Amino acid sequence: MNWQSEDQKYVWHPFTQVKTEKSPLLITHAIDATLIAADGKKYLDCNSSWWVNVHGHGNENISDAITEQFHQIDHVIFAGVTHPKAIELAKRVCENLNNNLKKVFFSDNGSTAVEVALKMSIQYWHNRNENRNRIMAMQGAYHGDTFGAMSVGERDCFNVPFEPYFFNVDFIPFPSKEEERTILEQAEELLKSNAYCCLILEPLIQGSAGMRMYSVEFLNELTKIAKKYQTLVIYDEVMTAWGRTGKLFAFNHSDVQPDIICLSKGLTGGVLPLGLTIATQEIHDAFLSDEKAKAFLHGHSFTGNPLACAAACASLDLFEESETWINIEAISKRNELFYQKIKNHPNVSDARFMGTILAIELKESNNQGYFSEKKEIAYHYFLENGLLLRPLGNVIFINPPYCLTEAEQNYIFEIITKFLNQLNEH
Numbered sequence: 001m002n003w004q005s006e007d008q009k010y011v012w013h014p015f016t017q018v019k020t021e022k023s024p025l026l027i028t029h030a031i032d033a034t035l036i037a038a039d040g041k042k043y044l045d046c047n048s049s050w051w052v053n054v055h056g057h058g059n060e061n062i063s064d065a066i067t068e069q070f071h072q073i074d075h076v077i078f079a080g081v082t083h084p085k086a087i088e089l090a091k092r093v094c095e096n097l098n099n100n101l102k103k104v105f106f107s108d109n110g111s112t113a114v115e116v117a118l119k120m121s122i123q124y125w126h127n128r129n130e131n132r133n134r135i136m137a138m139q140g141a142y143h144g145d146t147f148g149a150m151s152v153g154e155r156d157c158f159n160v161p162f163e164p165y166f167f168n169v170d171f172i173p174f175p176s177k178e179e180e181r182t183i184l185e186q187a188e189e190l191l192k193s194n195a196y197c198c199l200i201l202e203p204l205i206q207g208s209a210g211m212r213m214y215s216v217e218f219l220n221e222l223t224k225i226a227k228k229y230q231t232l233v234i235y236d237e238v239m240t241a242w243g244r245t246g247k248l249f250a251f252n253h254s255d256v257q258p259d260i261i262c263l264s265k266g267l268t269g270g271v272l273p274l275g276l277t278i279a280t281q282e283i284h285d286a287f288l289s290d291e292k293a294k295a296f297l298h299g300h301s302f303t304g305n306p307l308a309c310a311a312a313c314a315s316l317d318l319f320e321e322s323e324t325w326i327n328i329e330a331i332s333k334r335n336e337l338f339y340q341k342i343k344n345h346p347n348v349s350d351a352r353f354m355g356t357i358l359a360i361e362l363k364e365s366n367n368q369g370y371f372s373e374k375k376e377i378a379y380h381y382f383l384e385n386g387l388l389l390r391p392l393g394n395v396i397f398i399n400p401p402y403c404l405t406e407a408e409q410n411y412i413f414e415i416i417t418k419f420l421n422q423l424n425e426h
């Protein structure tokens with residue numbers, strides 16, 4: 001079979017301008033941090049297959065857990081029915097959160113985890129007969145592609161056709177170090193109206209905006225201000241959780257806690273789709289009533305899928321092993337060293353790192369954002385050199401699986417350096 005022509009005939013790929021983009025790479029196998037193409041060529045998975053694959057491909061613990069689960073119960077309705085793996089996962093995630101987040105709602109992906117968080121917050125106030133109908137988010141945010149998630153995200157070229165259908169959101173600016181104080185004051189001015197049902201944030205790092213990072217102090221302060229005015233605080237940790245920032249959750253760097261957290265991507269080790277929205281007992285209890293309509297009337301066919309829950313429990317087992325944390329620490333250290341080397345490169349306008357994430361922003365004469373020409377040039381340069389590294393506009397970044405070896409990471413840095421050095425030739 002000519003897979004490439006059959007792909008062209010039958011498949012509609014995401015985030016792809018089919019008319020102008022080259023046909024997709026055909027990957028047939030994967031092991032650890034390596035993807036293997038149909039022609040045998042190997043690629044390092046620099047972005048963990050859309051930021052999900054935390055332990056590497058083909059992990060035996062995860063594979064065994066899924067197989068074992070399949071022979072017990074593969075899938076079952078989750079309303080009126082429960083099963084041991086969902087219960088185990090919910091308990092263990094709450095224990096890992098180690099805070100006041102106590103009730104786990106299951107869905108399928110990051111967007112649905114966010115959608116659930118927004119609906120929960122809105123209905124929380126509705127059930128309490130309190131009129132809070134405003135929502136606060138941050139400019140540059142990405143929370144997913146469903147309508148609620150898009151509404152609280154950056155209003156950019158990605159969603160122009162849909163904008164007329166979005167609900168109103170008040171966006172605070174992204175906090176550069178110099179503007180933090182002013183933005184906090186602006187936010188407080190709005191929040192003190194007591195009209196806000198929730199504030200949603202990607203804590204510390206805005207992923208899709210180009211791995212943009214802001215300070216722990218800002219996160220602490222803004223969260224405290226929102227809580228002062230009883231606004232529910234949602235942390236979207238879909239990208240930042242599971243060791244990415246050097247700790248299990250990004251909020252572990254701070255001294256504050258959200259009222260709701262959204263988890264997905266690396267939750268199952270990145271091998272099966274699963275989303276979790278975890279809320280406080282107080283939020284949960286606002287849905288208890290003799291009126292049936294006060295329940296959270298939301299769900300998805302694959303809610304609490306047992307195979308995904310088994311994969312997630314196996315992934316939690318791996319996070320209990322010191323080797324995982326040694327690897328995270330080693331990747332983070334090497335990122336820092338490379339950051340020091342590269343930050344003043346003449347073709348770099350900014351570089352930043354946190355934990356296993358390293359981002360390098362390329363200088364551009366005219367800011368073309370996501371559609372930067374440099375993105376295409378970089379992407380194909382990296383492919384030719386055996387790296388699957390998909391830049392975000394003019395931002396080259398890595399967030400690799402934690403099994404990445406030192407030699408592999410050094411090779412990535414070598415190719416990035418070569419790319420930066422030859423950029424002027426284009």
Ligand SMILES: Cc1ncc(COP(=O)(O)O)c(C=O)c1O
Nearest residue numbers: 109110111142143144207238239
């Ligand atoms: C912070 C954040 N929230 C939500 C999402 C949406 O997740 P999904 O693509 O699984 O719907 C993403 C995806 O990149 C994300 O980075």
